[in-house]
Amino acid sequence: MPPSYLRGVRFLRQHAMLITTILIATIISSPLLAQTDQLLSWNDTATKKAIIEFVGRVTKEGSPDFVKPEDRFATFDNDGTLWVEQPIYTQVTFAIDEVVAMAPQHPEWRETEPFKSILAHDRAAMERFSIQDFEKVVAVTHSGMSVQQFQEIVKKWLAEAKHPRFKRPYTECVYQPMLELMQYLRTNGFKTYIVTGGGQEFVRAFAGPTYGVPPEQVVGSMGKVKYEYDKEGRPELIKLPDVLLIDDKTGKPEGINMVIGRRPNGAFGNSTGDQQMLEYTGAGDGARLMMLVHHDDAKREYAYGAESKIGTFSDALMAEAKKKGWIVISMKDDWKTIFPSAVR
């Protein structure tokens, strides 16, 4: 009998009361008890059943599809999958607001496009902005400060800004059923990652409190940074206006490989930008779950698809989903509620 066993028994005898207390606390807070109740905002449709069935196969020891807890990974797109992306990506709204906030320090912007149109609140002109125009806007609003400073700016903006239609903070324009799905997967041993075309540092600024996803589990489009020293000689990483990775389409599997280095077991998206992530996930062995949120609920949120510039869900993607067995989530039919209640 190894000495560690003896020590264990002795420890057990000496701390019986403490152990009982810990045990009761553990049992009471045990996620096991709540497991079947976790998808409360999902209607009892085939979609919900598919989620529960997948998790059952992957977590059942002895099952041919069993995956060890440390190997369970799920990746989630952000815009349109976890939070609202209409009428315009939240990060673009942020950038536009930042241009307005920075304008007093840049009198030249009054005469220079694309800033001139932004400062004139010329929506028609802004809708015609080219990729290059957006790059200029992102460059001035997303570089020149340290990573920490940038995240503080984002947090401050998110604390004040409100969605134009829902009149609530953007971080509350998140989908309650998806929050429950992430939590349900985590309860079942999955690590949940965000894999977004949005900026990695932008999403890291709110992913913790909003989604329960820590910074190291946010993969996003990445800009270059420069290692510098501030006035006090403290090192910091300064954001540069150069792109390192566009984490969209084929960039999603690339970003997943850089940061995770594994093929996810489950992947969740809503647009053509997520197709390669779902393909890459589905190409692995064993049980896999690929899902696409379909925005078909104009009443409670928005209805858009193939014709939308933002969050395009093309007919080709719908055909691919059918062919590959990817599950299309109908917001209208599968979701009991869309947003969290005001008090969380």
Added chain:
Amino acid sequence: MPPSYLRGVRFLRQHAMLITTILIATIISSPLLAQTDQLLSWNDTATKKAIIEFVGRVTKEGSPDFVKPEDRFATFDNDGTLWVEQPIYTQVTFAIDEVVAMAPQHPEWRETEPFKSILAHDRAAMERFSIQDFEKVVAVTHSGMSVQQFQEIVKKWLAEAKHPRFKRPYTECVYQPMLELMQYLRTNGFKTYIVTGGGQEFVRAFAGPTYGVPPEQVVGSMGKVKYEYDKEGRPELIKLPDVLLIDDKTGKPEGINMVIGRRPNGAFGNSTGDQQMLEYTGAGDGARLMMLVHHDDAKREYAYGAESKIGTFSDALMAEAKKKGWIVISMKDDWKTIFPSAVR
């Protein structure tokens, strides 16, 4: 009283026997019991005391330096910090062996440098190789295959190759005290990451079984990849000969930000390539632990420092360590044993 509490009590009553069994098993295998015995290969010097003192401060609830378990991060350089880097980096030996193995498919290499010198086993010429020469060698041996295929090649090589002096596999030329330190930190809630100038995919191929570090916790120099489909239409990531990040010097904080997105609480290195990682770590608030392995044990391993091309420990770095309170680990004085015993 919430219903979950009642359910908890009921569950507890119904499963008392099962719970007791689980509890005993948990206590016996509890890392808590072994905590103070984990640094067995460290001599009882000030260095070992500093490690234990740091971990005590960070893990003690109520202490001003307390860090929540989910926020505890430690980063480790690999070459010269976790495994032997002399007489030449292991990955370079791998690349050279691969050139030899690939030579039959490349008759032109017999007449083209730097391959000609490698195939002629011309050590003198190889020692004069420029960065560009090495880049050519890395390009042909580290690209053109999928990430998975590359890792299989690395695993196969590591299973057969032996260190020229120690006559054991490279994965056994790892430092036992550092394995214990990583495990000790993990037992205390830290996530241990490798942050290496070596290739990310190269190190991922062995970091799991060798160090207990999973793929998502390996940050390394990164090459670009291309998303492609194989003959069966399965997507894969093909390694390209282009560099995305050199994870050395200022590249280490950059890589840490990309993959971890947090400032580590502890950082461990051995050369000028690690200076910025230690600086960046030390610039955070609260308790921080920065350590540098000093190779001063020619008898049991190697003795090298400022004069070495590989793993340079410059006099300036030594001065910086003293100034900043970074702890220099003397392999000779602080380590009881260097390598794991043959049977692990």
